[in-house]
Amino acid sequence: MRKRSRDNGKEARALNTYLKLMRAAESTTARAHRHLASAGLTLSQFGVMEALYHLGPRSQKEIGQKILRSSGNMTMVIDNLEKRGLVRRKRSSADRRCFIVHLTDKGNKLISRIFPHHTAMITGEMSVLSATEQETLARLCKKLGLGV
Amino acid sequence: MRKRSRDNGKEARALNTYLKLMRAAESTTARAHRHLASAGLTLSQFGVMEALYHLGPRSQKEIGQKILRSSGNMTMVIDNLEKRGLVRRKRSSADRRCFIVHLTDKGNKLISRIFPHHTAMITGEMSVLSATEQETLARLCKKLGLGV
DNA sequence: ATTAAATAGTTTAATATCAAACTAATATCA
DNA sequence: TGATATTAGTTTGATATTAAACTATTTAAT
Numbered sequence: 001m002r003k004r005s006r007d008n009g010k011e012a013r014a015l016n017t018y019l020k021l022m023r024a025a026e027s028t029t030a031r032a033h034r035h036l037a038s039a040g041l042t043l044s045q046f047g048v049m050e051a052l053y054h055l056g057p058r059s060q061k062e063i064g065q066k067i068l069r070s071s072g073n074m075t076m077v078i079d080n081l082e083k084r085g086l087v088r089r090k091r092s093s094a095d096r097r098c099f100i101v102h103l104t105d106k107g108n109k110l111i112s113r114i115f116p117h118h119t120a121m122i123t124g125e126m127s128v129l130s131a132t133e134q135e136t137l138a139r140l141c142k143k144l145g146l147g148v
Numbered sequence: 149m150r151k152r153s154r155d156n157g158k159e160a161r162a163l164n165t166y167l168k169l170m171r172a173a174e175s176t177t178a179r180a181h182r183h184l185a186s187a188g189l190t191l192s193q194f195g196v197m198e199a200l201y202h203l204g205p206r207s208q209k210e211i212g213q214k215i216l217r218s219s220g221n222m223t224m225v226i227d228n229l230e231k232r233g234l235v236r237r238k239r240s241s242a243d244r245r246c247f248i249v250h251l252t253d254k255g256n257k258l259i260s261r262i263f264p265h266h267t268a269m270i271t272g273e274m275s276v277l278s279a280t281e282q283e284t285l286a287r288l289c290k291k292l293g294l295g296v
Numbered sequence: 297a298t299t300a301a302a303t304a305g306t307t308t309a310a311t312a313t314c315a316a317a318c319t320a321a322t323a324t325c326a
Numbered sequence: 327t328g329a330t331a332t333t334a335g336t337t338t339g340a341t342a343t344t345a346a347a348c349t350a351t352t353t354a355a356t
Contacts, residue, residue: 010279013283014282015270015271016286017289021289022176026293028166044311044313059334059335060334061334069313072314072315072336073312075336080312095322095333095334096322097334098333119159125166126161126166127162131158133288140172141165142171145175207304207305220307221344243303243304246351247305297356299354300353300356301352305348305350306349307347308348310344311342312342312343313342313343314342316339318338321332321334322333323330324330325330326327326329326330
């Protein structure tokens with residue numbers, strides 16, 4: 001009895017926290033999505049370009065690890081970016097299985113222009129939380145994310 | 149100078165918090181995804197069935213609002229559930245534009261069987277956080293999610 | 297009542313997403 | 327060196343996802 005009700009409380013708490021976490025992530029994502037759509041980019045495309053912008057040219061595998069997406073997905077997203085002339089693949093001479101992906105001038109211009117807006121949007125979104133609250137949130141999320 | 153560096157700190161904090169939030173949400177989602185895949189359900193399909201299980205029969209619109217998905221998406225997900233005989237549409241007699249979606253016996257059996265496992269998985273995932281930490285996380289996420 | 301506006305759901309077109317099967321290149325190791 | 331295993335990326339097949347255009351029905355307004 002006692003045990004059961006304690007468990008139910010534990011489970012209810014966990015489910016509630018999970019739900020709130022998902023809602024927060026989805027609502028923030030949805031905004032970012034709408035925001036990027038005006039630049040004609042999807043979230044994944046932005047993720048790839050942002051990674052290249054901050055890390056420099058990388059293989060598809062490395063990009064996929066960075067943004068937590070499958071290799072098959074990388075093929076598709078990078079195909080679409082390449083079609084638009086925003087990135088280019090270059091066969092690695094060291095390991096001819098790899099493509100090194102890099103931003104084109106056009107891609108670099110676009111991400112340079114968009115990134116500050118994106119930052120401002122996220123900063124605005126987060127501003128409902130104090131600095132301390134943001135740090136707490138980041139710490140708790142990190143703990144959760146580690147369980148991967 | 150002063151202003152600029154303060155802003156950078158603020159933005160860096162916001163971006164970091166956003167990143168951690170996304171990572172936590174994605175890693176938890178990815179687990180749920182793998183877990184449900186073994187029952188042959190996608191996350192969205194589970195979301196629809198869970199809503200019907202806890203709320204009772206609902207229109208597609210109501211379900212979509214509950215799980216934060218577009219109406220076009222609902223058409224697709226419910227089509228797939230209906231093909232598998234897990235839910236059924238019934239034209240509402242009160243408003244003939246609406247379909248009322250309800251679980252079939254088969255669907256009810258499936259969700260009854262799966263839901264406890266899902267709960268256990270989420271509870272396990274959350275157990276890296278104390279009760280207080282979970283409550284704090286839920287509270288902060290809720291604040292963020294409200295900005296929708 | 298007739299018309300106009302709003303609403304529920306579907307369709308379309310484009311991209312995303314994964315797992316699994318596959319190809320090509322590299323690394324291992326016997 | 328030659329067979330085997332591993333790795334990077336692609337393809338395939340299925341579902342998801344959205345926005346926007348569309349159909350059918352209901353509500354509102356004149």
